[in-house]
Amino acid sequence: MTDSDFPEFRMGSVLATSFTATLTERCGDRVERIPVPHRLVDWLAVSGLIVESCSDSELRHAQELREAVHLAATAIAAQDPLPSPAVALINSCSEDGRAVPLLGAAGRKEWRLRSGSVRDALSVIAADAISIVSGERQGRLALCASPTCRAAFFDTSRGGTRRWCEMSTCGNREKKSRFLANKRAATSLTK
Template sequence: MDNEVLAFRFTATVTDRAGRTPRERLTDPARLKMWLGATGLDVADVSPSDLGRAVELREAVYRVGSALAAGEPPESEDVHTLNTFAAAGHAKAVLEHEGAGWHLTETTPVADALGVLATDAIRILGGPDRSRIKNCEGPGCSGLFLDTSRGANRRWCSMNTCGNKVKKSRLNAR
C-alpha cells in the first residue's frame, strides 16, 4: 500500500472522486468486512447498517482532509462525526509476534474498527503535519495523502498509480 495513513487508505475505497463517475468499492457489507480484514481489523460479520456508518465516517474523513488540503477549516458536523466514531470504539492496541495489531471487543467489533479509523484520522488531521495533507493531482483521482517529501512538493497519492499515469500520458503526447 502506497498510502501510509490508514484513514486515507479508507477514503480510497471510492476511486476517481474527481472524475465523471466516482467508483464505490464498498458495494456491500462483505466488501467492508474484506477491507477491514486486509488492514488487520478482522471482524466476524458486517451488517448493512455497519456499512452505512462506515461510509458516513469515510466521507467525513475525506471532507475534513480535503478542506485542510485546500487551507480551509473543516465543517463542524464532520469534526463531530470523527469525534463520535473515535469515542464509540473500544479497540486496544496489542503487540503480537508479527508486530502491532488491534484487539476488538466481541460485542462491538465493527464500531471498534471504525473507532480505530476515526482515531487515526484525528491523529493526522489534527496533528503537527496537518499542513502536509494534500489531494492528489492525478487525473480524476483527488485522493488524500500526507506529503512526507523533503520539499513538500509531492503531487500524487501514489507514484505507482497516479504518478505513473501522468508520466505515461506525457510520454505518449510527445
C-alpha cells in the same frame, strides 16, 4: 460474485487515507471499492482489524465516516476551515467503539477490537484520522494532482513534494498523458 469481481483495494501506509481510498476517482468515474458489506469486512481484515460481520447499515455508516475523513483531510490540505458535521461524525465514531493497541510478537502494533464489531474498527480509523488531521504526526496532507482523483493523501516524503496519491496509478497515468501530449505536439511541429 467472487471477490475478483469487485474492484481491488488500494492500500497505503496510512490507515485513514487508505480508508478514504476505498472510493477513488471522486471527480471522475467513481469507483466504489467497498460496495457490499463483506468487502468492508475484507478491507478491515487486510488492515489488521478483524470483525465478525457487517450489516448494510454498518457499511453505510462506514462510508459516511469515510466521506467525513475525506472532507476533513481535504479541508486541511486546502487550508480551509474544518467542516463541523465531518468533525462531529469523526468524533462520534472515535467515541463509539472500543479497541486496544497491543504489541504483536513481531514488534508491530496490533489492534484488539473489544466486541469484534464494525463500530470498534471504525473507532480505530477515526482515531487515525484525528492524528493526521490534527497535525500531530510528521507529514502533511495534500491533494492528488490528478483532476479526476483529487484524493487527500498523507505525504511523509522528506521534502514534502509528493504530487499523487499513488505513483502506480495517478502518477503513471499523468506521466503517460503528458508523454502522449508531447508526442502529439512534436508530430504537429514536423508537419
